Amino acid sequence: MSSKMAESSDDQNLFNCPICLHLLNNPVTTICGHSFCMDCLNEFWDRDNQKGVYSCPQCRQTFSPRPALSKNTVLAEVVERMKREAPESGTDSPVLSFAVSGDMECDICTETKQKAIKSCLTCLASYCESHIQSHYASPALKWHKLVNASPHLLDQICSQHHKLLELYCCKDQQLICMQCALINHQNHSMTSPAAERQKIQVQLKENQDGLQKEMHQREMKVQEFREAVDTHKGSVETAVEHSEKMFSELISSMEKSRAEITKMFRAQEKAEVSGVEKIMLALEQEISDLKKRHDELGQLSLIEDDIYVIQNFSSFSRYHCSALCNTSVSQRLKFEEIEKVISELKSQLDDLCEQDIVRISEKVPTVHVMVNSVNKKMIKKYLPSQPKTREEFLIYSVDLKLNVPAYSSLSEGQQICVKV
Incomplete structure (x- = not known):
């Protein structure tokens, strides 16, 4: 029959x-x-x-x-x-679909390969809609463990004994088969891959939370730097406006001094803002890296394949962030002392003007956006280097006028102008 x-x-x-x-x-x-x-x-x-x-x-x-x-x-x-x-x-054969690029193929189909929908962890094979029916109907096969078709099926086999990896050795921290447990892991603490996956899932959540916290800290630090830069720019603008107002009331011989003071403000602003913006870029890059790692861990946590998660979790090491987040930011950037010096210039003569300009040039570089840096070597690479060429030194040059004594070879009252 x-x-x-x-x-x-x-x-x-x-x-x-x-x-x-x-x-x-x-x-x-x-x-x-x-x-x-x-x-x-x-x-x-x-x-x-x-x-x-x-x-x-x-x-x-x-x-x-x-x-x-x-x-x-x-x-x-x-x-x-x-x-x-x-x-x-009765009904027709099940409706199948051909396997295309990227699909798991049925291991039973001989001529036209159909798309596999289930993998059997007992048979270690993948089946299409038609060939999986025997696992549902046959009493001898219905107890086999079926999972969604997985391309990582062969990774779940013990390379030594060619049996299913169905135990996890807690002592040696590795997946093993039953034969491994009897031969090489006697008296070791064992658990199932599903139970170990639950522990890893907790660690995944902790790692994600840690990454989320790191991202939040850096986002707050970027915002802090941004506000400090705006404050610094506003302070510089106020100082520039004040200096221009004072210098506009000076005689024509002071016009050059006014331009030099403005140039120093701008140079200091550029140096400070440039350094901060580089650190902001570094922090934003860390935010991007942290988000990428956060998303990767999220994707790993959603994978149903316990074995794949255990085997790949160790490659997702905890991300080590730089110490840039600990850099302090000055929220009170004022040029009051400098403005006071500029105001004094209004009532001074030309022979005192150059002396005060030197004092200003010493004060301007002391106004920093970053305060108490935790790692000066790390910050240094983001800041402009010390001047080395003549063109770089000329940015900070001023004219000195020296009064020549009457007994010198020059006539009384003559002056020597020296650019330094």
């Missing part, structure tokens, strides 16, 4: 459409001798309209132009007779 049923099933497979895998409906036969449902073949060839070359879905023989399709009446009658003689067969 069973032999007869098997023969009937094989006969029916011969009359299934290779495309939809159902019994042929309105069958047509190509020149190469293969038969398909008319609608299935037309739909398949419609995809090749732009190419102008049509192929057999089964043997890949090409045709050009597109062949005209006619119903195979003899084959249609045979299929109808099969339906009448075997009404108890």
